[in-house]
Amino acid sequence: MNHTVQTFFTPASTNRPPNYEMLKEEHEVAALGAPHNPAPLTSTVIHIRSEASVPDHDVWSLFNTLFMNSCFLGFIVFAYFMKSRDRKMVGDLTRAQAYASTAKCLNIWALILGIILTILLIIIPILILQAYQ
Incomplete structure (x- = not known):
């Protein structure tokens, strides 16, 4: 910022009180400076991704x-879930998304295998009991 010395008071020879409103405006113009470029102002929009985008x-x-x-x-x-959460806390969203995707696929496979094994554990004893009757 430029610091220039300006006289804010009228010379003593004029016998008029200074106009303080005019001086205030002159000070603001001097402090801010006149616009150098008459081109229209442009705005920039920055999109910040939220942290909740990685499940x-x-x-x-x-x-x-x-x-x-x-x-x-x-x-x-569970290990991939913990890796995803750790990467998300550090701020590495790309790696967190990769670990979350792997955890999702493994969750699907674990659920399918768990359901199949549960059904087999119910059906096999029933079939064995019917075979011995």
Whole structure:
């Protein structure tokens, strides 16, 4: 900012009180400066992505780890969920999205295998009992 020395008071020889409103406007113009470029002003819009754009499937991963842990797939799902959450906390959204996508696929497979194994554990004993009757 330029600091220039300006006289804000009228000389003492004029015997008139200074016009303070006029001096205030002159000070603002001097401080801000006159526009140098007569071109129209343009605006810039910056879009900031929110942190919630990366789902980490936490409840689903915990459910699969506790109840649908066939072939220890639930533990692997939970590990990818934790990696996704860690990357999201650090700010690496690209890697967090990759880990979240892997966790989602593994969650789907763990759920499907868990449901199939649960159905088989119900059907096989029934079939065995019917075979012995």
